[in-house]
Amino acid sequence: MALEFEKELTATETNIPGMLVFDLPVHGDSRGWFKENWQRAKMGALGLPDFGPVQNNISFNAERGVTRGIHAEPWDKYISVATGSVFGAWVDLRPGESFGRVFTCVLDPSRAIYVPRGVGNSFQALEDGTAYTYLVNAHWSAELKRTYTFVNLADPELAIDWPIPLSECELSEADRGHPMLADALPMAPRRTLVTGCDGQLGRAVRAAAEARGLPGFDYCDIDTFDLSDPGDYAKYDWSLYGAVINCGAYTAVDAAETPEGRRACWAANATGPALMARTCAEHGIALVHVSSDYVFDGTVGNHPEDEPLSPLSVYGQSKAAGDLAVAGCPRHYVVRSSWVIGDGRNFVKTMRALSDRVAEPSDALDRVTVVDDQLGRLTFTDQMAEGILHLLGYRDGDVEPSAPAPHGTYNLTGSGAVESWAGIAERVFDLANGNGAAVEHVSTADYYAAAEGPIAPRPEHSDLDLSKIRAAGFEPRDWEDELEEYVSTL
16 A cells, blocks of 8 residues: 655544544655654644543554454544554444444554544554554553443444455454444443532532433542542542542631631642642543632632632632642633532522511511622522533533533633622512612621621622633523522522
8 A cells, every 4th residue: 555645734523523533744765754643732733632641552463354343442542553554443332422423444654543432443454564553541451441342343234344354354252252233332431520519519510410311420528538638539440530520618718717727728628629630630530620709809800710819818828729739630620600509508598588587577687787898790509510511521412521621710600790799688688578678788897897706808809700611602691590590499
């Protein structure tokens, strides 16, 4: 087979989602040839995921007609030919609409292919002495081998037009015995670990995952897995995981100003995320970490993601430290929120209870003071959960991510008007009992003037710029619409 020299480096999408064929520039003369077999920057610009290879394997095929496959393995692969040529056939064995889809092409030193996890590969050597090499982003292990899945090379449903009839080929007995597509098991998605599962956000993520029927989600809280304890990381086989959603945090902002609270706050919000970031970086895992408006001093409004960190409080400082640690993980999403409302104790529930007391004639409470010089938007946990799944790449009908957003930091709050705590309280009072006039506006300084114990400084402006997450394809709901629905359930 004649080798084509001096091609332009190009990437071509295939009919199997996520799989790319690369034409490679090969420079040749009378001595032989040279090529850049894999070039991270150039190929990344053409759409190759930054898949983080950790192992390089070579398959040598002594004679023309040696045929291997069809095997689907739990890692991404970049496959290229060192010498000779192969006919390759790939079958999507991931669950979903593309299950069973087939793509074929010939690979020689001038053509390579990127194969996503769960896509079965097979190769037929077209020349004696053919060798192909592949980069993979997980170390081989017996545990991972147990997750392989297979389909038969000769399945008529696949209709693969082998250049050399299989009856004339060298096949292993194992490959001859693989199941037909109708009996093949789809590749199970990488698992997802949700930490802090008993908190407001953790419960919302569980509800969203269960509503979508997403498989492979594991849940834990600090009683079974403490992110800040290095010894606890041995409880998991991290090679099985594709994502961690860290919903756990220390959120008692005033208690964090005490000596005991300070230590607990830094352990949960900084030490734990740093250890998890290191673990995820080592294993190529996507890490979602929830941040806070408290990483800013709040002197200006509408904070973009790239605003310099300027925390005022111990809590804010610990969250900022966690953000910086997580940003060191290549596959990270720092999700910055504010004024979180969900299933648990929260401001809206408190205001609803106070509104009921004001409305009760036998109760002496007739007015409630709420601060009016802190400005922001509510963030409902159901929207946070949906936004996180969107960033990870879940789309309608997906059982595993198909279109992850670029890694980085994203603001995620409710959309709509910026309001004060007092304004939100008035809205809750009106929705509950029509008694919004009972909310008395007061400054933060006056509200805490008689407080006992340390009080953490609060940012004045907590509204976050939502343009980046909108550009990623997620539109947060208006917090006022969500508030009305939420109050009706209380």
